[in-house]
Amino acid sequence: MPQDGPLPPGLEQALLGNLNAAHNLARWLVRDPAAAEDVVQEAMLRAIRYAASWRGGDGRAWLLEIVRNTAHGWLAARRHRQEVPMDETPGAEAPDPAPDPEAALSGRQERLGLAAAVAALPVELRECLVLREFEELSYRDIARVTGVPIGTVMSRLWRARRALLGTRAERIEA
Amino acid sequence: MTDDCDHNRLLLQAEHDGELNPANAAELAAHLAACPACAATRLEMAELSRRLRAEVPYHHAPGALHARIAAQLAATNRAPTTPRMPLHRQLPGFAAGLAMAAAVALAILPMRGADIGDQVVGSHIRALQAAHLVDVASSDQHQVKPWFDGRLDYAPPVRDLAAQGFPLEGGRLDYLDGRPVSALVYRRARHAIDLFIWPAASHRERAPAGRVTSGYNLVRWSEGDMVFWAVSDLAQQELDEFVRLWRSAR
Secondary structure: OOOOOOOOOOHHHHHHHOHHHHHHHHHHHHOOHHHHHHHHHHHHHHHHHOHHHOOOOOOHHHHHHHHHHHHHHHHHHHHHHOOOOOOOOOOOOOOOOOOOOHHHHHHHHOOOOHHHHHHOOOHHHHHHHHHHHHOOOOHHHHHHHHOOOHHHHHHHHHHHHHHHHOHHHHHHHO | OOHHHHHHHHHHHHHHOOOOOHHHHHHHHHHHHHOHHHHHHHHHHHHHHHHHHHHOOOOOOOHHHHHHHHHHHHHHOOOOOOOOOOHHHHOOOHHHHHHHHHHHHHHHOOOOOOOHHHHHHHHHHHHHHOOOOOOEEOOOHHHHHHHOEOOEOOOOOOOOEHHHOEOEEEEEEEEEOOEEEEEEEEEEOOEEEEEEEEEHHHOOOOOOOEEEEOOEEEEEEEEOOEEEEEEEOOOHHHHHHHHHHHHHOO
C-alpha cells in the first residue's frame, strides 16, 4: 500500500511504543524530571529528522541511542554552563565522579537506598545498567546505544553491579 | 581471587544476562563447581537484579508528555520535516533549543475547548499547505478502513462515492480537541474535501450545522454515535450534495 507520509509506516507506532523506555533512560541519565522531558522531546524531534535511518523493527535500540546522545548533549551543556545540578538525590552530590569511583562508592552504597545508589553511579556505568536491567537490551544493543564495543559493555556492567553489591562483594573477593 | 575468577566473572554475568555462548557454558560450570566465591557472586547477581526491579522506580512517561509527543507525531505526518542545524553547532544554545522544542509542541496542541469548527478548518488548511492530505492513499474503502485499526480507539465508517463523482483519495490521522481523529479525503474536480469523524461522546457539540469559516464551508452532522465534520472550499451547495450522498451511501 502506498504511504506518502513523511514518517515511514510503523515509525509513529514504534516511537510511541518506546516512549516509556525513552523517558526512563532520559530520567536516569539526567536525573531531573523536567530536563528528562525536555530531552525526550528533543530526542523525538531528532528521531523524526533521522527517520530515514530507521531500519524497521521495534526501533527501541535506535530510539534509545538518540535519547542517550541527546541526554549526553544536555549533560555536556550543563557542564558547559557550570550550573549546579538540579536533582540531588542524597548521595548524588558528586555526580559522575572521575576515574574508578567504584571503590569510594561502594562503602556508601549500603547507607543509601538502591535507587539512590543507581543514581550515584558514574553515568557510563549507570546507562549500561539501566539498559540491561530495566530495558533488558542485549549486549549488542547496549553497545550500539552507548557507542562502545561489547567487551566494554560487559566490563561496565560488571563494575556497575560490583558497585551496587558494595562492600559485601569486596569481602567475598578478599 | 584469581585471574581465572576475573575471566569467569564475565562468563557468569553473561550467563545471568542470557548471553552465554554455549561453548563457554561447560567452562563456567567447571569453575563454579570448584570456586565457592564465584558461586556466591552468581547468587548475589540474581538477587541484585530482583531487587533492582522490585525497589527501583521505573520512570514511565507522564501522560502530558505522551500527549505532546503524540500530537507532534500526528502533525509531522501532515507536514514535511525541515532539516535543522546539527546540535553541536547550536551549543551553547541547546537549552534554548529544548525550550523551542517544547514551545513547538505546545503550539501544535490544539487548545482544549477552542471552537471545534475552527480547529477542523485549521487542520484542513494545514494539510493542504503541507501537501499532505493522506497518510494512506487508496480509493478502496476496504484498504482505508483497516488502516485506522490500532491507530484509533474507534472504527470510523468509510464509504466510497466515486460513482457519484466524489472519489475517495485516502485517509489520515489528525489531532483535534486533544484526541487523535480520522480524516477521510475525497476529491471533487480540483477541490479536496476532508471528512473528520470521531465518537460523539468525546465532547458536546453546540456549533451550528452549517457555516463558513475563512472561506471554507463546513457541514456538521451526527450519525449513530459518531460526529462528522465535512470541510472544503467547494461551494456550499456542492458540499451539501456530498454530505447527502455520503449519508445515503452504505
